[in-house]
Amino acid sequence: MPATKKIAVIGDVMLDCYWIGSTHRISPESPVPVVNIKTIEKKLGGAANVALNIQTLDQTVSLVGLIGDDDAGRDLKDLCQSAGIIDALITDSQHATINKLRVISRQQHVVRCDFEENYPDTPSKSTVDLCKKEIESADVIVLSDYGKGFLQPVSELIAHARAHGKKVIIDPKGDDFTKYRGSTLLTPNLSEFEKIAGTCHSDEELFEKAQTMRETLDLEALLITRSEKGMTLFEKDKEPITFSAQARDVFDVTGAGDTVIALIATFLAKDHSLPEACRIANLGASIVVGKMGASTVSYDELNRAMREASRAHHRILTKEELLEEIKIAHDRQEKIVMTNGCFDIIHKGHVSYLEAARRLGDRLIVALNSDASVKRIKGPERPIMDEESRASVLASLSSVDWVVLFDEDTPESLINELLPDILVKGSDYEVSDIKGAEAVLNNGGEVKLIDFIDGYSTTKAINKIKQLS
Incomplete structure (x- = not known):
C-alpha cells in the first residue's frame, strides 16, 4: 500500500458559533426581534x-x-x-481567538457578531x-x-x-x-x-x-x-x-x-x-x-x-436511485407523494392534476408506464409519444421531482417497494381499487383522490388530430 x-x-482559524431559536415577538425596548435561544452549536x-x-x-x-x-x-x-x-x-496569550457568532431564527440569520482583532505583529x-x-x-x-x-x-x-x-x-x-x-x-x-x-x-x-x-x-x-x-x-x-x-x-x-x-x-x-x-x-x-x-x-x-x-436528466431515476432519494428525503423529514399513469400527450388536465398532487407534500414521484406497458393497456397504436419523450416532459415540470418507469401493467409492486407517504389517483377511482393503496395505508400513509379538469383527455386530443388529418 x-x-x-x-x-x-x-x-x-476561527470558531463559528450558532445560536438558534424561535422568534415570536418584537422587543419592547427597540424594533428588533426577540430570539428565544434553544440550541447552541460550535463549528470550525x-x-x-x-x-x-x-x-x-x-x-x-x-x-x-x-x-x-x-x-x-x-x-x-x-x-x-x-x-x-x-x-x-x-x-498565544496575547491574542484572543477569532469568534464569529450568528443568531438564527426560522432558518434566517438575524445578526452576526464578530469577536476579533487582526494580528498586527x-x-x-x-x-x-x-x-x-x-x-x-x-x-x-x-x-x-x-x-x-x-x-x-x-x-x-x-x-x-x-x-x-x-x-x-x-x-x-x-x-x-x-x-x-x-x-x-x-x-x-x-x-x-x-x-x-x-x-x-x-x-x-x-x-x-x-x-x-x-x-x-x-x-x-x-x-x-x-x-x-x-x-x-x-x-x-x-x-x-x-x-x-x-x-x-x-x-x-x-x-x-x-x-x-x-x-x-x-x-x-x-x-x-x-x-x-x-x-x-x-x-x-x-x-x-x-x-x-x-x-x-x-x-x-x-x-x-x-x-x-x-444522467441525461437528473430527475429520471431507476428504482434503486429513487429508493436512495426517498431515504435522503425522509431523513430531512420531507413528505413523499406518488402518483402514476401513462401521460401520453401531456395536456392541461395532467399539469393541473400533478400540481395539485405536489401541493400535498414536499416531493412528487411520477411512476410512468413504459412503452410496452402502454401498448398492452391502450392497444398497439399507443403510446403516441415514446417513454423517453414522456419521461423528459414530465421531468421538466416544476411540480415533478422524480420520474421512474415501470414495465408491469400496474405499479403495485413498485409502490409496495417505494411506500410513499401519500398515494394519489384521480377521483374516478375508489380507494379499494387503487393498486398499492393497501400497502401504503398499512405503512401509515394516506391515499388521496384528486379531481381532473373536465374536457381534457389524451383520447380526445388524439381523436381531434385524426379528424383534422
Whole structure:
C-alpha cells in the first residue's frame, strides 16, 4: 500500500458559533426581534473549516493557525481532536481567538457578531519555522487567507513550499495578489478578482484579464469562482475550462469557498488532474450551499452528485436511485407523494392534476408506464409519444421531482417497494381499487383522490388530430 498523502492547511482559524431559536415577538425596548435561544452549536471556521472538509473525505490533514489562550481556543482544539485533524495550532496569550457568532431564527440569520482583532505583529520566527516544518511534511499545501494577519509571511511560505516541490493552493484576500506570486493555484471569487483586475464586462474581457494575471503572478493555474456562472479554470498553454453551476436551492453560501479549495486539494492529493479536481469541487460547492453555515461534503453526497451529473436528466431515476432519494428525503423529514399513469400527450388536465398532487407534500414521484406497458393497456397504436419523450416532459415540470418507469401493467409492486407517504389517483377511482393503496395505508400513509379538469383527455386530443388529418 502506498503511503497516505498529507495535506497541510495554514491560515486564519476561527470558531463559528450558532445560536438558534424561535422568534415570536418584537422587543419592547427597540424594533428588533426577540430570539428565544434553544440550541447552541460550535463549528470550525475559516482555515479550520477547510481542514475539516479535507478530513471528512478521509484525507490526512494538519492545521496551523493562531488561537488565544481562551475558551474559544480550547473549543477549537477540542473540535479538531474530535474531527481527527492533526493539531499544529499555536496558542498565544496575547491574542484572543477569532469568534464569529450568528443568531438564527426560522432558518434566517438575524445578526452576526464578530469577536476579533487582526494580528498586527509579524509572526515570530518560531511560528514561521513551524509552518515550514508542516510544509516539508506534507504533499499539498493550502494557504487559507482571511486577511486576519497570520499569513503575513505568505511569500516566504510559498517560496519554501515550491523549493521543496510542493503544490501550493491559495484562497486569496485583499487588494494585493503579488504576494501570492509563484503559487500553484489561486482561487479568487469574481469580486475578489475584479478588485485586482478591474470590472469585466464580458467573458472575453474576463478571460483576457485572467490569463494576464496568471502570467504576471507566475501561477500554474487560476480558478475564478463565478457564482451562478460556475467556475472557470485558466492553465498555462491550455484553453480555459468553465464548469457550469449545478442547479440547487441556495440556503447559505457560508464556507462554499472553503469547500472548493478543500476538495481541490484533496483530489490533487489523490492524484486526480487539476481539471477533474475542479469539476468535483464545483459539484461539492453546489451541495454545501444547500446547508446552513460552514459545512462539509461527504463521499456519499459527492458520489450522488456525480451520478446525477452523468444522467441525461437528473430527475429520471431507476428504482434503486429513487429508493436512495426517498431515504435522503425522509431523513430531512420531507413528505413523499406518488402518483402514476401513462401521460401520453401531456395536456392541461395532467399539469393541473400533478400540481395539485405536489401541493400535498414536499416531493412528487411520477411512476410512468413504459412503452410496452402502454401498448398492452391502450392497444398497439399507443403510446403516441415514446417513454423517453414522456419521461423528459414530465421531468421538466416544476411540480415533478422524480420520474421512474415501470414495465408491469400496474405499479403495485413498485409502490409496495417505494411506500410513499401519500398515494394519489384521480377521483374516478375508489380507494379499494387503487393498486398499492393497501400497502401504503398499512405503512401509515394516506391515499388521496384528486379531481381532473373536465374536457381534457389524451383520447380526445388524439381523436381531434385524426379528424383534422
